Amino acid sequence: RDAAFTAEVLRLLDNKTKPVGALGRLEALALRIAQVLGDAQPVLREPQMLVCAGDHGLAGRGVSAYPADVTWQMVHNFLSGGAAVSVLARQHALALTVVDCGVRREFEPQPGLLVRRIAPGTADALVQGAMTPEQCAQAIANGREIVRGLPGNALLLGEMGIGNSSSAALLLARLGGLDLAQCVGPGTGLDATGLRHKREVLSEVLARHEQARSPLDALAALGGFEIATLVGAVLEAASQRRVIVVDGFITGAAVLVAHALQPWVTQRCVASHESAEPGHALLLHQLGLSPLLRLDLRLGEGSGAALAWPLLVSACAILREMASFDSAGVSRQSEAGGGTA
Amino acid sequence: RDAAFTAEVLRLLDNKTKPVGALGRLEALALRIAQVLGDAQPVLREPQMLVCAGDHGLAGRGVSAYPADVTWQMVHNFLSGGAAVSVLARQHALALTVVDCGVRREFEPQPGLLVRRIAPGTADALVQGAMTPEQCAQAIANGREIVRGLPGNALLLGEMGIGNSSSAALLLARLGGLDLAQCVGPGTGLDATGLRHKREVLSEVLARHEQARSPLDALAALGGFEIATLVGAVLEAASQRRVIVVDGFITGAAVLVAHALQPWVTQRCVASHESAEPGHALLLHQLGLSPLLRLDLRLGEGSGAALAWPLLVSACAILREMASFDSAGVSRQSEAGGGTA
Structure with missing residues (x-):
């Protein structure tokens, strides 16, 4: 169950409008917070x-x-x-x-x-x-x-x-x-x-x-x-x-x-x-x-x-608020044509 | 004039209620912002x-x-x-x-x-x-x-x-x-x-x-x-x-x-x-x-x-809002008695 949740969060992060992994350690931080709170759309409340x-x-x-x-x-x-x-x-x-x-x-x-x-x-x-x-x-x-x-x-x-x-x-x-x-x-x-x-x-x-x-x-x-x-x-x-x-x-x-x-x-x-x-x-x-x-x-x-x-607040905001490639209509790396492969 | 201003900012930082230099690179950042804005109590406005x-x-x-x-x-x-x-x-x-x-x-x-x-x-x-x-x-x-x-x-x-x-x-x-x-x-x-x-x-x-x-x-x-x-x-x-x-x-x-x-x-x-x-x-x-x-x-x-x-906002807040040893009534390192020197 934990492995499935982790895979879901990683999939969400990979579908955000940025190259895979381009937010570096902020992505690992987002995953960690999501895991702690058990929420793929984490909100940090009343710190x-x-x-x-x-x-x-x-x-x-x-x-x-x-x-x-x-x-x-x-x-x-x-x-x-x-x-x-x-x-x-x-x-x-x-x-x-x-x-x-x-x-x-x-x-x-x-x-x-x-x-x-x-x-x-x-x-x-x-x-x-x-x-x-x-x-x-x-x-x-x-x-x-x-x-x-x-x-x-x-x-x-x-x-x-x-x-x-x-x-x-x-x-x-x-x-x-x-x-x-x-x-x-x-x-x-x-x-x-x-x-x-x-x-x-x-x-x-x-x-x-x-x-x-x-x-x-x-x-x-x-x-x-x-x-x-x-x-x-x-x-x-x-x-x-x-x-x-x-x-x-x-x-x-x-x-x-x-x-x-x-x-x-x-x-x-x-x-x-x-x-x-x-x-x-x-x-x-x-x-x-x-x-x-x-x-x-x-x-x-x-x-x-x-x-x-x-x-930490940024990491949560990335997960919650960033658009996905599909929702924003942005081309993926794999869709690149011959000249820009 | 610039040297005098820098000395003033460093003196302010050293008199804040913390060991000298204990905020590390945040102190260098505070100095840099103060120098850019020409203000020892810098406020970042409308970024x-x-x-x-x-x-x-x-x-x-x-x-x-x-x-x-x-x-x-x-x-x-x-x-x-x-x-x-x-x-x-x-x-x-x-x-x-x-x-x-x-x-x-x-x-x-x-x-x-x-x-x-x-x-x-x-x-x-x-x-x-x-x-x-x-x-x-x-x-x-x-x-x-x-x-x-x-x-x-x-x-x-x-x-x-x-x-x-x-x-x-x-x-x-x-x-x-x-x-x-x-x-x-x-x-x-x-x-x-x-x-x-x-x-x-x-x-x-x-x-x-x-x-x-x-x-x-x-x-x-x-x-x-x-x-x-x-x-x-x-x-x-x-x-x-x-x-x-x-x-x-x-x-x-x-x-x-x-x-x-x-x-x-x-x-x-x-x-x-x-x-x-x-x-x-x-x-x-x-x-x-x-x-x-x-x-x-x-x-x-x-x-x-x-x-x-x-x-950057933190660095300015440190300069503007932290108390000095005198204003807060906190003992300095040099005032330490023999047993705690």
Whole structure:
């Protein structure tokens, strides 16, 4: 049945008034969205940008170029409309929901903010697991519940958390079976000295949690509240057949965990971009996803997902609105006369 | 003065609430648009998609996978809203103007169509120059006049003309001083035999016009009415400081001619994408332009320019709407304390 549906969509694309395959990767994107939504005339409805925020005990170990307070400050910036993801979500009419999954400092209640705090930041993974198994399970459950409460058939993933490129690197190394040094990059902007220090710290963390090998054990030991919440969001959105737009290295790490739990979730995913963070290309390779954009972004927040969003809308519009050769009365390649064969 | 303006825009970008450079190539794009418009808070107004169409005498030599009638048919498809560029222009609210620069068969007058016909198709460049110098000058003047009549501060370039990837390849080889074989590709979809034939024909054409070496001589001998009209459009738009969004191989060839006449025009240009046509990467290199998208498109029409358009809008929005560190009360990297340095 799936093969028949795929053949139908490919036939529709091939009959559009253009040479076969001339819209390149936009055609593959159209097929992917049609498959996720089970609709050969797909319509993306009420897209939701979900930005999960949390703090990291490891941030106290000097693994980030920014102080941990920036997580809290940036959540305010998201909500007041001045951050990159706020600007881009507004441009593309993406509903923006920010979740406090466990930021160190609390927030006053405000529109657009969901409070699903597990604790004021994770524990220091150099000393103990970043989360207890119970905290991790609660964060995943929160992510599932949040998605159940959101309308629409498309979910764009975003995040904020000073120190979370460390969690992503650790999860990639552990679950992908990769050398840690390859997975660790400058994040928001460490210099060479800072990067060397980050590699040393993360190497100790990985050794400390040698036994955390299952997806959930690794997530609890090495992850973060925002990453675990995103894992739940991805699992729920995938099971509901929403189109999931993955942002950068951190949201990609959440998809990697979800994929390790349920390999088929990546069938519901679109990789928006490949970032400048060196581990991201390795992560996308692990997921078998091909990025739409390569703009050397390294911001996170969901900014890359938002930038790629209009390409998804275009892909659907091509399928729905382009004329066929027959309907438009355009000659096909095979009808070419002798002189122009 | 220009250096001071550039420094001002870079300072604005660096003070936005993100790590320096974290929006990657979007920041370079924002700077480029600000420079073209001379405005550090740039607003793109009334963007115009200009699709120039013309037929080619060389199409009778079997250099295209499609019959020449398709030019006329596709112009109808553009105007009735069923072509890729129609769908994408609608999505992004780009005003669409289609120009008959010299299609073999005439059109009834209709909304959205400008008639600036030089002749019903160019002459066969294997026998004589594709255009006379007078025809070529008239087409360039038409392009200038068309742009003077269009509102807005951004011009997106599109084209249609069965056989015009041959003209583009010939212009690239001649004006770029490149080996012709590198510049010739399958266009809309020639097979290996067709491609071999196209190379043989174009090699003869290039030898036949050995003397046509100046930009205008080469354009007249090897170009097309739609390409010459686009050259005029590019020259006029550049002199008016409009942002010019280049599409693929054919519109790129028009920019190459304009650049050979007035080297500074590329300062007003944004390259929307690098297509699957092998000569396009060489052409962009000649122009010194770096493409925003690489989606293996090979359709033309302006489809790639339309797909990249929202990235230009995003780049302006970042400059205009993102908060600064000071206005948002977010800590900078340099303020990081010892533990998080």
